[in-house]
Amino acid sequence: MEKFIVSARKYRPATFSTLIGQDSIATTLKNSIKRGQLAHAYLFCGPRGVGKTTTARIFAKTINCMNPGPGMEPCGECESCKSFDEGRSYCIHELDAASNNSVDDIRSLTEKVMIPPQIGKYSVYIIDEVHMLSTAAFNAFLKTLEEPPAHAIFILATTEKQKIIPTILSRCQVFDFNRISIPDIVKNLKEIAIKEQVTIDDESLHVIAQKADGAMRDALTLFDQVAAFCGTEVKYEEVIKNLNVLDYDYYFRLTDLALNGDFANSLVLFDDVLRKGFNALYFVGGLGNHLRNLLVCKESASAKLLEVSPALEKKYIEQAQKCPLKFLFNGLASTEKCEGEFNRSGNQRLLVEFMLVRISQITGAKSAPAQPVAQPVSAPAKGPDKAVATESGSTVAESAQAGTNAPGDHMEAERRTDDLKRASDSKPAEQFDEQPVSAPAAEPAPEPVEEPIKSAPEPVEEPIKSAPEPIEEPIKSAPEPVEESVAETTKTTATGGISIASLMAKAKQEDTAAKAPEKPLDFMGPSEQEKVTIERVKEVWEKLAAEYSTKYPTLIRFAATIKKTVPVLEEDNITIDFLVGNSSQKMWIEKNAGRQMAEFLRKNLKNDKVHLAVKIKTQEQIGKKLYMPEEQESYLEKKNPEVGELKNDLGLELK
Numbered sequence: 001m002e003k004f005i006v007s008a009r010k011y012r013p014a015t016f017s018t019l020i021g022q023d024s025i026a027t028t029l030k031n032s033i034k035r036g037q038l039a040h041a042y043l044f045c046g047p048r049g050v051g052k053t054t055t056a057r058i059f060a061k062t063i064n065c066m067n068p069g070p071g072m073e074p075c076g077e078c079e080s081c082k083s084f085d086e087g088r089s090y091c092i093h094e095l096d097a098a099s100n101n102s103v104d105d106i107r108s109l110t111e112k113v114m115i116p117p118q119i120g121k122y123s124v125y126i127i128d129e130v131h132m133l134s135t136a137a138f139n140a141f142l143k144t145l146e147e148p149p150a151h152a153i154f155i156l157a158t159t160e161k162q163k164i165i166p167t168i169l170s171r172c173q174v175f176d177f178n179r180i181s182i183p184d185i186v187k188n189l190k191e192i193a194i195k196e197q198v199t200i201d202d203e204s205l206h207v208i209a210q211k212a213d214g215a216m217r218d219a220l221t222l223f224d225q226v227a228a229f230c231g232t233e234v235k236y237e238e239v240i241k242n243l244n245v246l247d248y249d250y251y252f253r254l255t256d257l258a259l260n261g262d263f264a265n266s267l268v269l270f271d272d273v274l275r276k277g278f279n280a281l282y283f284v285g286g287l288g289n290h291l292r293n294l295l296v297c298k299e300s301a302s303a304k305l306l307e308v309s310p311a312l313e314k315k316y317i318e319q320a321q322k323c324p325l326k327f328l329f330n331g332l333a334s335t336e337k338c339e340g341e342f343n344r345s346g347n348q349r350l351l352v353e354f355m356l357v358r359i360s361q362i363t364g365a366k367s368a369p370a371q372p373v374a375q376p377v378s379a380p381a382k383g384p385d386k387a388v389a390t391e392s393g394s395t396v397a398e399s400a401q402a403g404t405n406a407p408g409d410h411m412e413a414e415r416r417t418d419d420l421k422r423a424s425d426s427k428p429a430e431q432f433d434e435q436p437v438s439a440p441a442a443e444p445a446p447e448p449v450e451e452p453i454k455s456a457p458e459p460v461e462e463p464i465k466s467a468p469e470p471i472e473e474p475i476k477s478a479p480e481p482v483e484e485s486v487a488e489t490t491k492t493t494a495t496g497g498i499s500i501a502s503l504m505a506k507a508k509q510e511d512t513a514a515k516a517p518e519k520p521l522d523f524m525g526p527s528e529q530e531k532v533t534i535e536r537v538k539e540v541w542e543k544l545a546a547e548y549s550t551k552y553p554t555l556i557r558f559a560a561t562i563k564k565t566v567p568v569l570e571e572d573n574i575t576i577d578f579l580v581g582n583s584s585q586k587m588w589i590e591k592n593a594g595r596q597m598a599e600f601l602r603k604n605l606k607n608d609k610v611h612l613a614v615k616i617k618t619q620e621q622i623g624k625k626l627y628m629p630e631e632q633e634s635y636l637e638k639k640n641p642e643v644g645e646l647k648n649d650l651g652l653e654l655k
Contacts, residue, residue, distance in 0.1 A: 007220040011192055013054055015073045016062070020188055020216055021180035022051055028175070029059050030072040038063065038122075039173045041145055041154040043130075045161040046177025049215025055177075056126045056155040060084075060092045063153070064120030080120045091117040092124045098132040106137045110144045113152045122153050130156040131163035138165050145171050179214025182206065182307040188216065189223055198227050200234035202309040207239050210307070246278055248312060251290035254356075255319060259327065263360035267353055280352050281342050288335035294320045295328045330362045530606040534569045537576055540604040541567045544597065558593070561585075574609045576601060579617045586614045 013019050016026040032038055042059075044052040062068060066078040074081050083089040095109065109125065117123045133141070145154060145168065156172060158164060186205045193200050208226065212219035222243065226234055229242045240247055250273060257266045273283050296302040297313075297320035306313055338355040345351040545563035548555055561580075568577035578597075580586050589597075598612040637644035646652070 007192060007196075007224050008217045011195075011220065013051065013058065014076075016058055017071065017073060019051055019055060019058070021184045022055065022177055025055065025175050025177065029055070030062075033059075033063055033068070033072050038153065040148050040152065041172040042156065043161075043164070043169065043172035043174045044155065044157045044177060045174060046159070047179055047214060048159055049212075049217030049219075050177045050180055051216065052157040052159075052177055053126065053128055056157060057084075057092070059155065060122075060124035060126065060153075063122055063124070064091050064117075066120075083119065089119070091120045091122065092126070094126045094128065096129060097127050098129040101133045101137055103134070103136045103140050106133070106140045110141070113144060113148060116149075116151050121151065123151050124153050124155060126155045126157065128157045129159070130168075131158040131160045135165070138168060142167055142171070180216050181214070182209040185209040185212060185214075185216060185219045189219060192220070192223065196227065198232050198234060200226075201236060203236045203312060204234055204239040206307070206309045206312070207236070207243065207245055211243055211245065244278075246273065246276075246283065246286055248290075248315075251287055252315065252319060254287065255290065255294070255323070258331070258356070258360045259322060259363055261360050261363060263357045266356045266360055270353065270356060274349070280348055281339065284335055284338050284342065284352055284355070288332060288339065291328055291331045291335065294323050295325075295332070298323075298325065298328070324363065327359075327362045331359045334358050529608065532569065532573050532605050532607050532610060534567075536605060537567050537569050537601075540601060543604060544600055547600065555593075570613075574607065575611045575613055578612060578614045580614060581617060583616060586616055589614050 016030055019026050042056075044056060046052055058074070061074045061081060061084050062072060064080045064084075065074040066080060067075045069075060076082075076085070080089070080091065084092055093112070095105075113123070113125070115123070148154065154172075156164075156168075161169075161174075161176075186202070186209050189200075189205050189208065193205075204226070208219055208222045211222055226239050226242055230238045239245070250269065254266055254269055257263075257269065270283070274280065293306055293308070293316050296305045297316045303317075306316060308316065334355050338351060341351060342348055542563065545559050548559035548562060552559070565579060568579065569575070570577060578589065580589065594612060594614060598610070601612060602608055602610045637647075
């Protein structure tokens with residue numbers, strides 16, 4: 001039986017040209033070999049399975065090759081290349097830092113560095129997982145890494161660059177390896193499948209590539225696993241079953257259900273996913289990725305971000321056309337929120353189900369069957385109030401005003417008014433007590449209409465008796481402002497109903513009255529540009545204080561402050577300083593009285609350029625010095641010597 005070699009080892013790249021997804025790094029290393037510009041230390045960083053150690057081996061093999069090709073590829077025929085391929089090279093040394101991370105291991109390595117190579121030009125030391133070295137081992141390695149022998153080259157590889165101490169990083173050329181893209185992985189797997197005589201479709205290859213998460217080694221391992229399960233004929237259904245991947249079809253079906261607002265079947269679909277053994281968090285993450293793919297398909301500029309097979313891409317584009325942007329945005333927000341709260345939730349299934357319900361409500365749930373609705377009955381209105389009271393407590397005048405925005409409602413109100421007017425012309429007012437007039441409805445509904453008429457005769461009776469005037473007038477004046485009908489709508493409360501419009505109008509009146517000033521200041525006539533002097537400013541300032549004291553009784557203290565304060569006219573002859581004691585006074589004046597005071601000064605000084613500046617007094621302007629406790633004690637003793645003698649006699653401390 002032939003010995004089986006896993007694909008990750010069998011198809012491991014042996015030259016720079018066979019490296020996958022690291023073209024820029026391969027080009028840089030080949031150029032450095034070609035020009036003879038080799039550094040003494042390199043650091044290869046990146047995720048697992050992207051080719052760090054493989055690149056280090058190719059690089060070490062190439063710099064010791066005796067006959068490199070024109071593209072700076074190892075020949076594979078010289079003694080150095082053969083010894084490397086057979087694993088007996090004494091020029092290339094590999095060290096696993098995960099198991100050799102002590103100071104003694106590094107000291108043993110530094111002793112070997114001094115031995116020159118037997119074959120080739122360089123002794124290359126490849127240290128894998130170098131971040132596992134202890135701090136003491138790093139420090140013991142620093143000197144050798146900084147000044148190694150001329151024949152020694154170090155290549156360090158790590159998956160966690162952040163754990164490397166800065167002194168090591170500064171001594172190395174750093175190369176950051178990228179994750180391998182899904183198209184590159186699919187392309188390589190296709191070539192390997194042909195060599196292995198395995199038939200596999202594009203959907204299966206994309207599932208393997210996405211499961212590998214950018215690691216070529218993981219993709220080759222999954223390929224071997226699938227080939228062992230399926231044989232030479234690999235099908236999509238068997239791949240997702242073997243790799244425990246949820247079928248894309250679940251997410252397409254769930255999206256269609258959510259667009260239709262069918263949350264019930266969404267919950268049933270989620271239950272089916274759980275019965276198949278999939279984790280709920282995995283399902284939420286897959287749903288978020290599905291909505292993301294739909295979002296990138298909405299625009300041609302972002303469609304290239306979709307990394308799926310051509311057949312699946314077509315399905316994504318078709319469904320994306322049916323999804324509004326609002327649905328996709330809110331759906332992504334819901335899945336992200338659910339993922340963040342999943343581990344903290346006490347009932348994780350309920351959390352996911354509630355997320356599905358919210359997503360189904362974005363475009364609207366299934367509407368219930370329409371139920372026949374009874375039309376409201378309009379009662380006769382009061383004449384003097386010029387408004388028709390309706391069953392709900394609103395008025396025809398209000399309906400007419402609402403009709404200015406809705407033409408259909410306006411026409412309906414006019415039609416009802418004409419019917420009432422004709423009825424009032426043909427019958428006396430007293431007859432309305434026995435036979436109230438009903439508003440015509442779109443569909444005949446005799447039973448619902450009769451019930452409210454019999455249940456509320458009293459509220460209708462009062463306004464009828466006082467309604468000798470026709471009600472055509474308020475309808476014609478419907479487009480007038482709301483304020484015109486405030487008095488009319490508020491009177492409808494006498495019938496037992498309160499209209500919303502009347503309450504709003506009343507609240508608006510109260511708010512307007514509250515905002516109105518108590519008494520406006522008496523300003524003089526049109527302003528004229530006159531020269532401003534300090535004498536004139538002081539005169540107007542006294543007048544300003546008098547105005548506030550007489551017109552604003554509640555601000556008598558503020559008026560006293562104005563009178564006590566001496567205004568200051570700055571050098572520009574238009575800025576008047578109002579000096580106050582603290583920042584609270586300054587803020588209050590600027591907010592409540594600053595603009596009015598400035599306008600008063602402009603009018604009375606007859607200069608529109610006058611500006612009032614509220615400022616806080618400086619220490620010199622206050623004229624009082626603030627003393628520290630020690631200074632207070634010294635001041636008191638100096639002013640009253642007896643205080644000092646008393647303090648010494650009694651052993652007191654002044655505070």
